[in-house]
Amino acid sequence: MSLSTLSFAYVSDLVRRETAMLYPPEKAYLVESRLEPLARAAGARSLEAYVAQLRHDPNEQARVADALTINETSWYRDNTPFRALATDIVPALLRERSGRHLSVWSAACSSGQEPYSIAMTLEERLPQDWTTEIWATDVSPTMVERVAAGRYGQVEMNRGLPATSLVKYFTRTGSEWEVLPQLRAMVRPSVVNLIDDLPAMPRFDVVFLRNVLIYFDLAVRHEVLDRVRDVMAPDGYLVLGSSETAMDLGDRWVRETCGRLQLHRPAPYVRTPAAAPTLTATGS
Incomplete structure (x- = not known):
């Protein structure tokens, strides 16, 4: 046909x-x-x-x-953002947040491998007396239903998930693997269209908006990034895909280098030297 x-x-x-x-x-x-x-x-x-x-x-x-939504995803996709989350972003937020709670948004999360990868990372890095909520949103109701179910086939499990994480965070259910309740309790699935007005949301400490902007034209990228910035904490972290940048989209962002990863922060923002010494500002 x-x-x-x-x-x-x-x-x-x-x-x-x-x-x-x-x-x-x-x-x-x-x-x-x-x-x-x-x-x-x-x-x-x-x-x-x-x-x-x-x-x-x-x-x-x-x-x-x-x-016709794009649902390409895998566990710990590209790995670098999750390593930065564990070794740089979380330690900085532990120093900067007195409320002992982190809010994270996995936008355009597809079938849920990204938010659950974030959940596993935070489960291993946050102190026991800290809490977290991970908003897992996608424009596709079908994908959001999959996030809520937290069940994945063997082929999906083989895409990037370490064997240690499989044993620690999943149980076998028939021919599928199911995320443990402790991780599912951290994740809040919801249908959100990034081109519409956003629903009531918390102030996010970290936003993963990866491999999304590449599918939009320049005007829509401006609009989406403005909406995202409006729901971020003033000193929050925006993680984009490896081929994406906010630097040509106005002066509302500053960029910092974290190893091989480029992080974006809401502008105006000036980091105090003690906050996270491994991150250095590279431009605005």
């Missing part, structure tokens, strides 16, 4: 309106592969017939927007 140019333009525009994600014509093969199961389930004889049906069915439009 394949899409005509007009039908592809309709679908890509639908997804852009709903999620701000951009699907250029060279991604037509991906759109078609995601739509085919939906077309079969709807009883459509072709993708063209399915798109014709789609134009008049809001429920089906929502399914398409859900199906």
Whole structure:
């Protein structure tokens, strides 16, 4: 099954309106592969017939927007951000926070490997008398349901999860592995669309917004980063993907180097020398 140019333009525009994600014509093969199961389930004889049906069915439009979100993820993906969280960010926050509580946001979290990787990191690094809440949000209701369930197949478990973490934080449930209740209690799954006004949220000490901005145009990146900054603590930490930066998006951020990782902080921000000596400011 394949899409005509007009039908592809309709679908890509639908997804852009709903999620701000951009699907250029060279991604037509991906759109078609995601739509085919939906077309079969709807009883459509072709993708063209399915798109014709789609134009008049809001429920089906929502399914398409859900199906075309990008759900690439793995445990401790790229590793460097989690190492920085454990060895630099958490120690700095332990010194700076008197309330003995940390709020973390894993935005566009997909099926939950990122927020649960954060939870495992904090479980091992925070003192016992500290508490934490990890908001795990995604635009896809299907992905958020998976976060809440906390269950993963063997192939997913093999993608980046150390054997020691598997034994320590998961139990076998039939053919799947289930996150232990102590970790699930730390994670708060919720459907959040980054291009809409954000719901009531805490002031976050750390925000993971990784591999998300690359799918938006420049104007949407500005809007998303402004919304994120507004829910961050004044001295909080923003972690972006390795190919992403906030430095060309205005003067609301300063950048700090943490090993091989570039961290972003809300501006104006001036770190006191004693806060985290391994981090050095590199620009604004």
